[in-house]
Amino acid sequence: MTRQLYTFFRSSTSYRMRIALAYKRLGYEPHYISLPKMQHREAVYRDLNPQGLVPLLVEDEQPLIQSLAIIEYLDEVYPEPGLMPKDPQERAYVRAFSQIIGCDIHPLNNVRVLKRLQSQFGASEDATNEWYRHWIAEGLGGLEEYVLQQRRSGQFALGNAVTMADVCLVPQIFNARRFGCELGKYSKLNDIFDNCMKLPAFTETQPNTQPDAF
Numbered sequence: 490m491t492r493q494l495y496t497f498f499r500s501s502t503s504y505r506m507r508i509a510l511a512y513k514r515l516g517y518e519p520h521y522i523s524l525p526k527m528q529h530r531e532a533v534y535r536d537l538n539p540q541g542l543v544p545l546l547v548e549d550e551q552p553l554i555q556s557l558a559i560i561e562y563l564d565e566v567y568p569e570p571g572l573m574p575k576d577p578q579e580r581a582y583v584r585a586f587s588q589i590i591g592c593d594i595h596p597l598n599n600v601r602v603l604k605r606l607q608s609q610f611g612a613s614e615d616a617t618n619e620w621y622r623h624w625i626a627e628g629l630g631g632l633e634e635y636v637l638q639q640r641r642s643g644q645f646a647l648g649n650a651v652t653m654a655d656v657c658l659v660p661q662i663f664n665a666r667r668f669g670c671e672l673g674k675y676s677k678l679n680d681i682f683d684n685c686m687k688l689p690a691f692t693e694t695q696p697n698t699q700p701d702a703f
């Protein structure tokens with residue numbers, strides 16, 4: 490079995506992968522792809538991931554893309570410790586939580602979107618940061634309400650065991666902090682974040698500890 494992870498230290502979707510692999514104690518050979526240097530757009534990388542985004546996981550020469558799909562794949566192939574609950578209602582909750590971040594928050598604030606606001610519409614850096622903070626407030630505000638409504642959280646997003654939901658939440662909070670977002674009012678999400686950050690799978694994989702961090 491060979492396994493390679495193509496990752497960028499500051500990419501929240503790459504961080505999701507690093508957490509999931511660490512939590513399952515799955516080793517890998519890291520390949521560092523610099524987004525500022527546009528290495529994700531180079532032909533040699535696009536041969537592996539035609540979408541030209543990180544992360545990319547290669548297992549036995551089989552490329553796997555899309556972090557949520559990869560996490561579910563890992564959970565099927567390496568079920569222990571699990572990142573997806575067995576109960577269908579709980580699975581739906583974990584997927585909904587993860588997709589609020591992965592489908593509704595992250596894509597609006599991705600690097601290529603922020604760059605496009607500047608190149609196509611002349612948005613200033615301040616305006617771009619305001620855009621970022623707007624979608625974080627909208628997204629995390631809704632997520633906090635959803636968690637309170639569902640009453641399924643404990644130490645973590647679902648009860649007292651780590652799931653894919655936590656794996657998505659922590660990197661998103663890291664990014665939101667980097668952009669100076671006001672996060673104090675999301676007390677439930679902050680509690681979950683703090684509990685995750687007691688675990689090595691989350692702390693040892695965080696952006697500034699990565700060999701490619703600058």
Ligand SMILES: N[C@@H](CCC(=O)N[C@@H](CS)C(=O)NCC(=O)O)C(=O)O
Pocket residue numbers: 499500501502503524529541542543544554555556557591599600601602
């Ligand atoms: N839905 C994808 C998103 C991947 C993605 O957008 N990755 C970002 C980094 S977090 C990226 O490669 N951005 C490069 C760009 O925007 O040019 C996933 O979950 O894997």
